[in-house]
Amino acid sequence: MRLRGVLLVLALLLAATGVVPVLLLGEDGGDVVAPAPPFNSSRVKAVSWQPRIFVYKGFLSDAECDHLVTLAKKKIQRSMVADNQSGKSVMSEVRTSSGMFLNKRQDPVVSRIEERIAAWTFLPQENAENMQILRYEHGQKYEPHFDYFHDKINQVRGGHRYATVLMYLSTVDKGGETVFPNAKGWESQPKDDTFSECAHQGLAVKPVKGDAVLFFSLHVDGVPDPLSLHGSCPVIQGEKWSAPKWIHVRSYENPPVVPKDTRGCADKSEHCAEWAAAGECGKNPVYMVGAEGAPGQCRKSCNVCDS
Numbered sequence: 590m591r592l593r594g595v596l597l598v599l600a601l602l603l604a605a606t607g608v609v610p611v612l613l614l615g616e617d618g619g620d621v622v623a624p625a626p627p628f629n630s631s632r633v634k635a636v637s638w639q640p641r642i643f644v645y646k647g648f649l650s651d652a653e654c655d656h657l658v659t660l661a662k663k664k665i666q667r668s669m670v671a672d673n674q675s676g677k678s679v680m681s682e683v684r685t686s687s688g689m690f691l692n693k694r695q696d697p698v699v700s701r702i703e704e705r706i707a708a709w710t711f712l713p714q715e716n717a718e719n720m721q722i723l724r725y726e727h728g729q730k731y732e733p734h735f736d737y738f739h740d741k742i743n744q745v746r747g748g749h750r751y752a753t754v755l756m757y758l759s760t761v762d763k764g765g766e767t768v769f770p771n772a773k774g775w776e777s778q779p780k781d782d783t784f785s786e787c788a789h790q791g792l793a794v795k796p797v798k799g800d801a802v803l804f805f806s807l808h809v810d811g812v813p814d815p816l817s818l819h820g821s822c823p824v825i826q827g828e829k830w831s832a833p834k835w836i837h838v839r840s841y842e843n844p845p846v847v848p849k850d851t852r853g854c855a856d857k858s859e860h861c862a863e864w865a866a867a868g869e870c871g872k873n874p875v876y877m878v879g880a881e882g883a884p885g886q887c888r889k890s891c892n893v894c895d896s
């Protein structure tokens with residue numbers, strides 16, 4: 590009886606060993622998430638040269654898109670819990686607290702997408718920020734803005750944002766287009782009524798699951814290009830998931846040296862203590878602590894004051 594029990598356990602273990610590795614791989618997603626086909630330049634189209642905008646059809650596989658959305662959903666929920674204390678809207682809080690940034694090389698799927706982005710843009714991975722995942726629900730939009738910075742603080746780490754790769758993780762039924770209102774010659778882009786009204790105000794790219802847009806916010810000589818103004822049109826029907834990847838002119842991975850300084854020892858936001866408790870002093874040092882000559886927003890809560 591006892592022997593049979595042991596044999597049964599052994600048999601179960603053996604059967605399990607065949608399954609366990611698959612399940613483990615499933616956990617981090619490396620092998621179960623089918624990758625997109627290898628880089629294929631005929632899938633890339635230049636849609637504008639002023640500013641420089643390119644669209645890559647099928648940059649991500651459906652499975653990769655779904656995987657990123659799943660990762661993001663976990664983080665969104667975490668952010669919501671933290672945010673309801675402040676009473677602020679989830680999206681804006683998420684931005685400030687960078688609650689929806691994935692880690693770099695977080696898992697094999699994220700790693701291979703980051704490698705693909707580097708291969709497409711010819712820009713090193715270390716120049717890029719962590720991938721961000723955004724969700725736009727009905728009516729949500731992003732007013733036209735520039736990805737390069739006007740202030741000096743944000744340029745301390747990695748310099749200006751040079752290029753943006755915007756990946757669409759879902760197909761939006763209506764609205765949600767990426768629109769470039771300053772693109773030269775946008776008026777000649779043919780548009781039928783499947784484009785939203787907002788999209789008729791500039792060169793528009795429809796969000797299609799798996800497609801990606803690459804555009805440059807600086808001219809090749811490093812001067813900001815105001816034609817790179819862009820926004821996200823309101824979502825009219827469906828839900829938009831997108832993943833921007835911002836790439837700087839220099840390495841973004843080596844954080845700047847932050848000098849200790851007794852001046853300006855104050856919090857500039859009522860949320861500083863909360864953000865500090867969530868580890869933002871370490872994760873977002875330029876914003877929270879500051880850099881040479883540019884004190885951050887939460888010096889007090891980050892304990893960088895001498896007294």
Ligand SMILES: *[C@@H]1O[C@H](CO)[C@@H](O)[C@H](O)[C@H]1NC(C)=O
Nearest residue numbers: 626627628629630631632646
């Ligand atoms: C590259 O993409 C084009 C357009 O989608 C397709 O016709 C072609 O077969 C692809 N080439 C390879 C090698 O996959």
Ligand SMILES: *[C@@H]1O[C@H](CO)[C@@H](O)[C@H](O)[C@H]1NC(C)=O
Nearest residue numbers: 669670671672673674675676
């Ligand atoms: C915030 O969320 C938590 C967890 O969902 C809940 O227990 C708490 O009551 C919420 N607080 C407020 C002020 O809504």
